[in-house]
Amino acid sequence: MHKLIGKIIICIVLFGISHPAKAALDNAQEFFLDNGLQVIVIPNHKAPIVKQVVLYKVGRVDEPVGKGGIAHFLEHLMFRGTHKFTDGKFNELIEKNGGISNAATSHDFTYYYQFLSVDRLELAMYLEADRMTGLNITDDVFTKEKNVVLQERNQRLSADTTKLFWEKYEKLLWDESLYGEPVSGTDEEIKNISKQDILDFYNKYYAPNNAVLILSGDIDIETAKDLAQKYYGKIKTHSKIEREDKSITNTSEYYHNVYDLTSRRKDVKISRLVGCYHLSHFDGKNPLLYAMIVLENYLSGSISSPVYQQMILQKHLAVSAATSFNYLRRGSSTFSMYAYFQRPENASKIKEAFVQNLKATLKKLTPQELEKVKKRILAGIIYQNDNPSDAAEIVVRWLGTGYSLQDIQNFEKNINAVTLEQVRDYVKTLQDMYPFWGVLMPLTEDHHEL
Amino acid sequence: MNYNFARLKRVVNVLLVIIFIYGAFRILLPDVYRFNPQYLVETSILKNKSFSVSPQQIESPKLKIKAYLLEEHSNPIVNVFFLFKNSGSAHETPQKAGLGRLLSDMLLKGAGPYSMTAFGEILEQNAIEISFDNNKDEFFGILKFITKDEKVAAQMLNLALTKPAFPLNYMLQSKKELETQYQHQQERASSYMGVEAAKHLFGRHPYSHNRYGRPETIKSITVSDLRAFMRKNFARDNLIVGISGDITAENAGKLLDKIFNNLSLKNHGKELAESKIDLSSPDVFLNRSLPQKLGIFAGKGLPMSDKDFYPLKVALEIFSGDGLTSRIQKAAREKKGLTYGVYGDITNYDKADVIFGQFSTTSENFEILKNLIIAEWIKFGQHGVTEDELEQAKNYLIASEPLRYADTENLSAMLSYIQKKNLGLDFLQKRNSYIKNVEIDDVNRVAKQYFTKENLRFIAVGDFAKEEPKRK
Numbered sequence: 001m002h003k004l005i006g007k008i009i010i011c012i013v014l015f016g017i018s019h020p021a022k023a024a025l026d027n028a029q030e031f032f033l034d035n036g037l038q039v040i041v042i043p044n045h046k047a048p049i050v051k052q053v054v055l056y057k058v059g060r061v062d063e064p065v066g067k068g069g070i071a072h073f074l075e076h077l078m079f080r081g082t083h084k085f086t087d088g089k090f091n092e093l094i095e096k097n098g099g100i101s102n103a104a105t106s107h108d109f110t111y112y113y114q115f116l117s118v119d120r121l122e123l124a125m126y127l128e129a130d131r132m133t134g135l136n137i138t139d140d141v142f143t144k145e146k147n148v149v150l151q152e153r154n155q156r157l158s159a160d161t162t163k164l165f166w167e168k169y170e171k172l173l174w175d176e177s178l179y180g181e182p183v184s185g186t187d188e189e190i191k192n193i194s195k196q197d198i199l200d201f202y203n204k205y206y207a208p209n210n211a212v213l214i215l216s217g218d219i220d221i222e223t224a225k226d227l228a229q230k231y232y233g234k235i236k237t238h239s240k241i242e243r244e245d246k247s248i249t250n251t252s253e254y255y256h257n258v259y260d261l262t263s264r265r266k267d268v269k270i271s272r273l274v275g276c277y278h279l280s281h282f283d284g285k286n287p288l289l290y291a292m293i294v295l296e297n298y299l300s301g302s303i304s305s306p307v308y309q310q311m312i313l314q315k316h317l318a319v320s321a322a323t324s325f326n327y328l329r330r331g332s333s334t335f336s337m338y339a340y341f342q343r344p345e346n347a348s349k350i351k352e353a354f355v356q357n358l359k360a361t362l363k364k365l366t367p368q369e370l371e372k373v374k375k376r377i378l379a380g381i382i383y384q385n386d387n388p389s390d391a392a393e394i395v396v397r398w399l400g401t402g403y404s405l406q407d408i409q410n411f412e413k414n415i416n417a418v419t420l421e422q423v424r425d426y427v428k429t430l431q432d433m434y435p436f437w438g439v440l441m442p443l444t445e446d447h448h449e450l
Numbered sequence: 451m452n453y454n455f456a457r458l459k460r461v462v463n464v465l466l467v468i469i470f471i472y473g474a475f476r477i478l479l480p481d482v483y484r485f486n487p488q489y490l491v492e493t494s495i496l497k498n499k500s501f502s503v504s505p506q507q508i509e510s511p512k513l514k515i516k517a518y519l520l521e522e523h524s525n526p527i528v529n530v531f532f533l534f535k536n537s538g539s540a541h542e543t544p545q546k547a548g549l550g551r552l553l554s555d556m557l558l559k560g561a562g563p564y565s566m567t568a569f570g571e572i573l574e575q576n577a578i579e580i581s582f583d584n585n586k587d588e589f590f591g592i593l594k595f596i597t598k599d600e601k602v603a604a605q606m607l608n609l610a611l612t613k614p615a616f617p618l619n620y621m622l623q624s625k626k627e628l629e630t631q632y633q634h635q636q637e638r639a640s641s642y643m644g645v646e647a648a649k650h651l652f653g654r655h656p657y658s659h660n661r662y663g664r665p666e667t668i669k670s671i672t673v674s675d676l677r678a679f680m681r682k683n684f685a686r687d688n689l690i691v692g693i694s695g696d697i698t699a700e701n702a703g704k705l706l707d708k709i710f711n712n713l714s715l716k717n718h719g720k721e722l723a724e725s726k727i728d729l730s731s732p733d734v735f736l737n738r739s740l741p742q743k744l745g746i747f748a749g750k751g752l753p754m755s756d757k758d759f760y761p762l763k764v765a766l767e768i769f770s771g772d773g774l775t776s777r778i779q780k781a782a783r784e785k786k787g788l789t790y791g792v793y794g795d796i797t798n799y800d801k802a803d804v805i806f807g808q809f810s811t812t813s814e815n816f817e818i819l820k821n822l823i824i825a826e827w828i829k830f831g832q833h834g835v836t837e838d839e840l841e842q843a844k845n846y847l848i849a850s851e852p853l854r855y856a857d858t859e860n861l862s863a864m865l866s867y868i869q870k871k872n873l874g875l876d877f878l879q880k881r882n883s884y885i886k887n888v889e890i891d892d893v894n895r896v897a898k899q900y901f902t903k904e905n906l907r908f909i910a911v912g913d914f915a916k917e918e919p920k921r922k
Binding site: 044045046047048049084088091092093095096097098099100115116117118119120121122123126144148151154155157161162218219223226227267268269270302303304309312313316319320340342372375376379380382383385386387388389390 | 491494495498522566567570575579626629633636738791845847848855857858
């Protein structure tokens with residue numbers, strides 16, 4: 001016992017009392033209610049505010065074929081009345097209490113949040129628990145909201161007229177998979193959705209054992225336990241919710257025989273290009289996930305990265321160029337390359353340069369360089385603890401796509417464990433694959449609009 | 451038969467008793483068993499979470515630079531926001547439009563003994579974030595760092611502000627990037643509309659300038675233009691600073707001396723003339739092939755120093771606040787779910803105060819929505835608001851106040867603008883009472899003045915060339 005106290009004192013001396021060593025969301029904790037609801041609490045006491053999130057592990061890819069957009073449409077209807085509250089009451093109550101409330105749907109998950117003063121949290125919990133089971137859709141509301149959903153989609157497309165092109169690109173990239181379909185569904189699909197479709201989906205997937213409750217802000221774990229039990233504890237567990245395995249096997253072979261998707265449009269003023277390697281989904285414990293994160297960051301995470309130094313400063317191929325690795329997806333992940341460029345004829349040189357830079361990693365990435373990349377990735381990780389709202393969003397994106405709280409908290413450890421060998425092996429894997437390219441260019445006089 | 455009848459009577463009696471007891475119970479029942487949102491809030495175990503913010507004014511020991519500081523030690527993060535008055539895009543010479551944006555990029559391309567790459571790597575390896583930007587009124591910067599890196603962070607920012615390298619080869623690259631941003635702005639309907647709206651509303655006043663410049667003005671900017679801009683505008687006497695996070699008053703003072711060491715004493719910028727907003731010219735409809743139409747509505751607003759500012763703020767919250775329950779949202783939704791968003795608020799520039807609202811709708815519904823906004827606007831001015839609406843808007847504006855403290859970055863910016871607008875050190879404590887004190891008569895009087903047909907003009911973008919397709 002005394003020895004333990006001694007150790008604690010040494011720790012305090014080493015790390016200082018005010019700021020023990022901190023990592024990303026290191027004080028977050030999790031527990032489960034008897035009905036299966038997973039609860040994650042991220043205490044942050046700097047201001048008396050809190051964000052409540054309820055995340056449902058269901059999204060676009062879980063929808064029946066031909067009925068695209070149910071998850072997103074349902075998300076809208078969740079604000080339009082329950083058996084206890086009429087249409088509009090939810091928003092009115094949250095707003096009256098100074099809260100910001102919204103929701104979002106992705107391919108993998110749907111989530112609802114309220115960001116508000118912590119003294120109003122119980123009200124938000126009451127309302128959120130109520131609509132987990134009490135949704136009530138009148139015919140009138142259903143028809144009106146369908147209009148709103150259709151308009152929202154059109155508004156997004158018109159805010160950025162290149163969106164249609166990227167929708168087409170995604171569709172080809174993902175081949176037959178629902179990951180290639182727009183989350184909102186297409187106009188045709190949205191029109192086809194019936195009230196019963198929505199209710200079936202809701203009854204099947206909206207349940208405590210398919211949800212995560214996140215409380216981020218001025219609340220401690222004990223209070224969170226009491227309140228979670230008080231408001232969500234009585235909701236009944238559903239029979240086991242089976243989600244189809246949506247993981248996509250490597251389809252990169254297929255791109256070898258596919259032409260790039262190219263388009264010229266008169267409303268486009270600057271050329272742009274995207275290339276995408278289609279990779280499998282990585283488990284949070286898989287060291288290759290972290291090797292890939294390091295590789296991507298080496299290629300374009302910095303002013304000293306090869307993509308910027310070589311493609312932009314030395315060869316002037318593009319105005320800007322970057323890569324990104326999106327692993328926060330349940331069924332697969334993608335490694336993408338982007339560029340904006342002024343001379344349309346540079347497109348093929350840019351593609352080549354991306355691939356060359358990847359290959360050159362085998363020779364150019366030194367052990368010292370590797371350590372610098374790791375330090376860069378981890379240096380600012382503590383900033384994630386600053387804003388309780390952002391912290392909750394991080395948890396949403398990881399837990400919504402099949403990762404765990406431990407994966408978030410072990411991120412630092414896992415990045416530090418990456419070896420040069422692992423990165424090189426991954427480069428070799430990518431070398432055997434083909435990216436799928438999309439190029440969008442301004443319409444010039446000697447071309448027709450494509 | 452009789453037996454059955456008696457039994458039925460007994461059952462009815464029992465039922466009556468049950469109903470009576472249930473009724474009595476309902477009346478006597480404590481609130482908690484019925485739903486009462488107020489009760490939930492008032493009895494919450496979290497209700498006593500109190501919060502008080504008290505920023506302090508500090509002065510650096512050596513250079514005597516004043517700043518507002520809000521100490522907050524829960525995370526080892528410090529944030530500094532600073533601005534130079536009268537140095538925004540409206541203060542640029544029109545032939546060199548875009549200069550401020552170009553400078554904001556070039557300041558990070560190496561400084562003092564460091565090349566661009568070396569400079570960037572020091573920031574990256576320590577997660578020191580430095581960024582610059584401008585708006586119409588001022589050029590500003592943000593510094594964010596982890597407490598232990600204070601010394602390096604201050605040194606790097608000082609070098610950027612006083613000894614930038616401006617290497618020529620990066621200057622070309624930087625111009626290309628700015629030109630791309632300009633092209634992007636022109637491509638996107640909403641940003642294109644914003645630029646055009648400024649032209650039409652501010653006319654000849656420099657607030658009509660585009661801060662991204664134009665391709666030909668960007669090309670003409672030289673390194674000596676950048677240096678001249680810095681000499682003119684980067685000085686201690688037009689500098690305003692806000693600091694928040696894990697730092698004591700004493701250390702914050704020293705930090706200021708380090709960051710702004712070697713900055714000139716006096717600036718040579720000028721205040722702009724007052725801007726008159728042109729609301730009397732006809733509405734503007736910009737033609738572009740889009741599946742939807744987007745619009746801006748604009749009117750004259752009020753400065754924060756005006757006694758009627760808060761009544762107008764509350765009025766706009768009721769008319770077009772960002773929730774789904776604003777007047778205009780409700781009216782639009784009731785017409786068959788007309789739109790996805792209508793939102794409006796006051797924008798305060800140094801020399802203009804404008805009400806800006808935005809909306810979007812399908813092409814064929816544009817006219818209906820625009821007429822609805824006009825009708826509701828005039829109705830609002832003539833009939834004012836209800837006590838309920840006022841209460842709800844005030845509640846929202848007060849209860850949402852603590853959300854502004856989520857981010858250290860917002861805080862330091864807020865502290866800077868409180869100084870710039872002379873709102874007083876105690877503004878953060880007093881702001882809620884300003885809203886609480888707004889009376890229904892104030893709102894209705896201000897509404898009568900500002901929600902008029904004359905104080906409303908539209909600028910929209912969409913497919914205005916073709917004749918509207920008639921709905922079958």
